Amino acid sequence: xxxxxxxxxxxxxxxxxxxxxxxxxxxxxxxxxxxxxxxxxxxxxxxxxxxxxxxxxxxxxxxxxxxxxxxxxxxxxxxxxxxxxxxxxxxxxxxxxxxxxxxxxxxxxxxxxxxxxxxxxxxxxxxxxxxxxxxxxxxxxxxxxxxxxxxxxxxxxxxxxxxxxxxxxxxxxxxxxxxxxxxxxxxxxxxxxxxxxxxxxxxxxxxxxxxxxxxxxxxxxxxxxxxxxxxxxxxxxxxxxxxxxxxxxxxxxxxxxxxxxxxxxxxxxxxxxxxxxxxxxxxxxxxxxxxxxxxxxxxxxxxxxxxxxxxxxxxxxxxxxxxxxxxxxxxxxxxxxxxxxxxxxxxxxxxxxxxxxxxxxxxxxxxxxxxxxxxxxxxxxxxxxxxxxxxxxxxxxxxxxxxxxxxxxxxxxxxxxxxxxxxxxxxxxxxxxxxxxxxxxxxxxxxxxxxxxxxxxxxxxxxxxxxxxxxxxxxxxxxxxxxxxxxxxxxxx
Ligand code: ADP
Ligand code: MG
Numbered sequence: 001x002x003x004x005x006x007x008x009x010x011x012x013x014x015x016x017x018x019x020x021x022x023x024x025x026x027x028x029x030x031x032x033x034x035x036x037x038x039x040x041x042x043x044x045x046x047x048x049x050x051x052x053x054x055x056x057x058x059x060x061x062x063x064x065x066x067x068x069x070x071x072x073x074x075x076x077x078x079x080x081x082x083x084x085x086x087x088x089x090x091x092x093x094x095x096x097x098x099x100x101x102x103x104x105x106x107x108x109x110x111x112x113x114x115x116x117x118x119x120x121x122x123x124x125x126x127x128x129x130x131x132x133x134x135x136x137x138x139x140x141x142x143x144x145x146x147x148x149x150x151x152x153x154x155x156x157x158x159x160x161x162x163x164x165x166x167x168x169x170x171x172x173x174x175x176x177x178x179x180x181x182x183x184x185x186x187x188x189x190x191x192x193x194x195x196x197x198x199x200x201x202x203x204x205x206x207x208x209x210x211x212x213x214x215x216x217x218x219x220x221x222x223x224x225x226x227x228x229x230x231x232x233x234x235x236x237x238x239x240x241x242x243x244x245x246x247x248x249x250x251x252x253x254x255x256x257x258x259x260x261x262x263x264x265x266x267x268x269x270x271x272x273x274x275x276x277x278x279x280x281x282x283x284x285x286x287x288x289x290x291x292x293x294x295x296x297x298x299x300x301x302x303x304x305x306x307x308x309x310x311x312x313x314x315x316x317x318x319x320x321x322x323x324x325x326x327x328x329x330x331x332x333x334x335x336x337x338x339x340x341x342x343x344x345x346x347x348x349x350x351x352x353x354x355x356x357x358x359x360x361x362x363x364x365x366x367x368x369x370x371x372x373x374x375x376x377x378x379x380x381x382x383x384x385x386x387x388x389x390x391x392x393x394x395x396x397x398x399x400x401x402x403x404x405x406x407x408x409x410x411x412x413x414x415x416x417x418x419x420x421x422x423x424x425x426x427x428x429x430x431x432x433x434x435x436x437x438x439x440x441x442x443x444x445x446x447x448x449x450x451x452x453x454x455x456x457x458x459x460x461x462x463x464x465x466x467x468x469x470x471x472x473x474x475x476x477x478x479x480x481x482x483x484x485x486x487x488x489x490x491x492x493x
Contacts, residue, residue, distance in 0.1 A: 017057035018205025061206030079123030148176035150229030158184035175475035255464025260417030264294030282446035342392030416458030
């Protein structure tokens with residue numbers, strides 16, 4: 001086991017080359033339960049020296065370790081075993097995820113189930129990577145080999161900690177890559193617990209390494225390291241830009257899944273009850289800490305006032321509570337930093353628009369980073385609360401006048417991760433689908449995400465795709481092999 005109990009606080013190290021190691025500096029940092037504001041773990045803080053060790057281990061495992069010669073079938077089997085371990089330990093993992101993020105336990109359970117499904121999916125896909133034979137006009141055979149891209153540096157956020165780790169580790173391992181994963185410093189615990197089973201399932205040392213620590217040090221060193229071939233990042237657009245610039249020095253491959261300000265569009269003819277639910281669910285699920293949150297709620301003028309009223313009435317029923325209670329629908333935000341950030345947007349929103357409900361801290365909690373579900377209305381799409389990603393339970397309701405206006409407002413954003421449209425008119429639905437610049441468009445729903453289908457953004461929401469065969473592609477290189485079949489010398493000189 002990695003962890004030992006000292007006065008209820010668990011301690012964790014970095015996982016490098018199949019072993020638990022302290023950071024070179026000996027430094028650690030605290031990890032919190034955001035519902036109690038108490039420290040629940042002390043975790044080793046990796047610096048550049050630790051990053052170097054982990055990358056060297058991943059490099060050696062890729063270049064000459066047993067992983068380099070495993071068959072796709074064997075890699076698939078390892079992934080199935082990882083899925084099995086997740087399922088066996090799902091109650092504990094869900095509880096740790098719940099305590100560390102503040103998300104409701106029921107949502108944490110869904111997340112952990114999705115983690116297992118993700119490993120199973122890529123376990124199956126490992127043996128389905130196909131090359132091509134290319135019809136070159138020569139007496140030759142041209143074909144392709146699909147090869148792993150190498151050492152993958154993977155930097156993930158705190159909103160779905162183990163699930164984001166799975167979205168990155170599973171396709172990378174299926175492809176035959178080795179990995180250095182850096183969880184968000186707020187929420188490293190489930191990934192660290194998961195690492196306890198790596199040896200048992202037959203992952204050779206160095207194939208998956210986990211480093212903890214702040215993005216500005218551990219993350220930045222990983223991005224800059226010349227031994228890393230690819231960076232896969234999920235997080236804020238601001239950090240995405242820093243990563244692209246830094247990765248340019250070593251011309252790493254980069255895939256980015258960044259933020260959003262996703263429009264959730266409601267036409268007059270949409271199913272009423274489903275719409276109100278969909279508007280609330282779209283923005284308040286996981287406390288609004290969702291990259292695809294439907295944080296701009298676009299409502300057709302004819303139903304606008306009634307819609308705001310109905311949303312407000314139903315929002316009153318959202319049960320805020322302790323994350324471990326099964327009827328809790330919203331827990332606290334993940335950290336003090338996030339609470340302060342969201343709170344500052346609440347103050348800004350009160351100046352930029354009208355408040356239908358919420359706007360502050362719920363009074364019933366003495367402790368914890370709780371924020372009320374907040375609905376701003378009469379929001380202009382140029383307002384900062386309509387343009388900037390807040391990453392909390394904050395909705396901006398914006399009226400529109402007809403289909404063209406809805407499309408114009410929806411696309412008037414630097415982001416393009418997700419969108420949704422609600423209508424019973426299939427002509428209108430598909431016209432709007434085609435007009436929206438976003439990596440996913442839901443019709444009459446918002447948020448369902450499945451491992452079989454692609455995920456990623458247009459515009460400043462990033463590039464590259466995760467999940468499905470698309471996610472595996474991002475970890476593969478394509479090698480062309482040209483075999484001359486004509487024995488005649490070239491005869492050029
Ligand atoms: P937030 O603003 O919510 O903290 P971030 O984009 O900063 O979101 O964090 C997402 C992930 O990126 C985290 O794992 C974090 O440690 C990491 N990160 C933050 N800054 C950097 C950086 N300069 N270089 C590499 N990784 C970073
Ligand atoms: Mg940050």
